Amino acid sequence: xxxxxxxxxxxxxxxxxxxxxxxxxxxxxxxxxxxxxxxxxxxxxxxxxxxxxxxxxxxxxxxxxxxxxxxxxxxxxxxxxxxxxxxxxxxxxxxxxxxxxxxxxxxxxxxxxxxxxxxxxxxxxxxxxxxxxxxxxxxxxxxxxxxxxxxxxxxxxxxxxxx
Numbered sequence: 001x002x003x004x005x006x007x008x009x010x011x012x013x014x015x016x017x018x019x020x021x022x023x024x025x026x027x028x029x030x031x032x033x034x035x036x037x038x039x040x041x042x043x044x045x046x047x048x049x050x051x052x053x054x055x056x057x058x059x060x061x062x063x064x065x066x067x068x069x070x071x072x073x074x075x076x077x078x079x080x081x082x083x084x085x086x087x088x089x090x091x092x093x094x095x096x097x098x099x100x101x102x103x104x105x106x107x108x109x110x111x112x113x114x115x116x117x118x119x120x121x122x123x124x125x126x127x128x129x130x131x132x133x134x135x136x137x138x139x140x141x142x143x144x145x146x147x148x149x150x151x152x153x154x155x156x157x158x159x160x161x162x163x
Contacts, residue, residue: 003041003091003118007162010037010051014157017053021131021151023144028065032057035154038161039085046091046098050084051154055104065141072139079105086111094118100127107135125154 015035021028037051056075060066073079081104089098095118099111114127129150131138138146 011157030058030060
């Protein structure tokens with residue numbers, strides 16, 4: 001599947017982020033909706049794309065994990081994570097690769113590799129990052145030390161805005 005040339009937006013109510021962090025014997029998973037963004041396709045390439053996600057929408061599924069996440073991410077300040085495409089990406093099939101620049105709480109990362117899959121009006125984006133890439137030390141949840149790795153998945157519904 002290829003995307004037609006045009007401008008697209010992420011449908012916020014139907015787009016969600018999932019963050020997974022590993023610790024010995026446990027996976028911490030938080031999900032939330034409210035992902036917003038836009039993309040522009042020209043000549044079979046995504047030439048611009050940017051997205052933002054309100055971190056306070058994340059829910060880890062239990063009170064203890066939510067409390068620790070709130071403290072670690074300073075969610076009372078209502079932070080967002082933002083990302084933008086680092087360079088144009090060819091879209092010549094249902095799967096592809098690219099690089100994004102990500103900013104969390106004012107701290108930018110070096111470009112991070114992403115993979116994506118397109119299926120109709122759904123786009124799934126995967127990226128692997130680390131706490132240290134954002135200037136953070138991996139957190140502890142009670143006595144469990146979390147590994148310095150994050151798996152992020154963005155499940156996006158897109159719609160064309162210039163048709």
